[in-house]
Amino acid sequence: MLEIWGRPYSSNVIPVIWTAQELQLDYRLKLAGGSFGQLDSAAFGVMNPNRLIPAIRDGDFALWESHAIVRYLCSKYSAGNFYPDDIQQRAVADQWMEWCGSRAFPPVIQLFFATVRTAPEKRDVALIQSHADEAASVLGILNEHLSHHQYVAGNAFSMGDIPLGAVAYRYFNVEVERPAMVHLESWYQRLCERPAYQQHVMRFFGRNPSDWQALEVASAKEGD
Ligand SMILES: N[C@@H](CCC(=O)N[C@@H](CS)C(=O)NCC(=O)O)C(=O)O
Known part of the structure; x- marks a missing residue:
């Protein structure tokens, strides 16, 4: 197994x-x-x-x-299906997976560590804001892409949505102000309808280290 x-x-x-x-x-x-x-x-x-x-x-x-x-x-x-047969569609899925690792994951995870994983009395408000700004700026690129597509690699869910979908849950659930990004939010809502996402990604992660x-x-x- x-x-x-x-x-x-x-x-x-x-x-x-x-x-x-x-x-x-x-x-x-x-x-x-x-x-x-x-x-x-x-x-x-x-x-x-x-x-x-x-x-x-x-x-x-x-x-x-x-x-x-x-x-x-x-x-x-x-x-x-999740691994598209079409080489170019698969390459686009791959591209966004790489982009997740190099661009989206770092500011979102830093934001997560600066909030949830830091005791409230030790939080640095300016640092949190700078990670939140960076995360929003990078995710704006994905928001624009999603204005033309339902999912990352076209109009069907694929592996390209997976790492970014996990990052999106962190981003949308830390306690910070976020600028509106309608296409990103609609895509996130589509992910939230998936039972496997609900079960393994949409986990309440708490508000502090304890x-x-x-x-x-x-x-x-x-x-x-
Ligand atoms: N690029 C690697 C990063 C792996 C990584 O940094 N894993 C962290 C957890 S998210 C880890 O093993 N940390 C030590 C620990 O959890 O004890 C991947 O995507 O698999």
């Missing part, structure tokens, strides 16, 4: 679990990282020498890097 190594609240693990659920794969979540540890074990090092989550094992095959895992799962288990910690501890029941 497919093994996904990671923790359900990790930003890079969420896209992988979401993908597995979209594809209705039978998988086992092996808890690792954060308070679950395991990353220093010899066995984990063989699977992922970076000692980071996520990693997967599919039979004898191991893979790490969340976007590579999403591509692998989509190409193996849903050719022509909420977060409690949620992570409670998520132990989702894996082994």
Whole structure:
């Protein structure tokens, strides 16, 4: 059975679990990282020498890097659907996955760490605002793209929506002011209608580090 190594609240693990659920794969979540540890074990090092989550094992095959895992799962288990047959459409999906890693994920995750993962008395209002501004400015590029398309790689949901969809949930649910971006919001609403997104991405992540910690501890029941 497919093994996904990671923790359900990790930003890079969420896209992988979401993908597995979209594809209705039978998988086992092996808890690792954060308070679950395991990353220093010899066995984990063989699977992922970076000692980071996520990693997967599919039979004898191991893979790490969340976007590579999403591509692998989509190409193996849903050719022509989440992994578009059309080479150019697939390239566009790929382009936005890369863009997510290089442009969208960094400011959104910094915003997330500066708010949810920082105790309220230690928060830096100016820093939060600068991450929020940067996130909004970058996501404005996606907003413009989505003014012509329902989804990232055209008019059907594909792997291209997955890493960005996970980032979007963080962005839309941290407690900051956001400028209106109608196309981005409509796309996000379409994702919110997907059961797998509701189950694995739309997780209440708390408002401060102690909420977060409690949620992570409670998520132990989702894996082994
Ligand atoms: N580019 C990598 C980044 C992996 C990464 O930084 N993972 C973090 C969690 S989001 C990690 O393993 N941190 C150590 C931990 O969670 O204990 C990917 O997308 O898979």
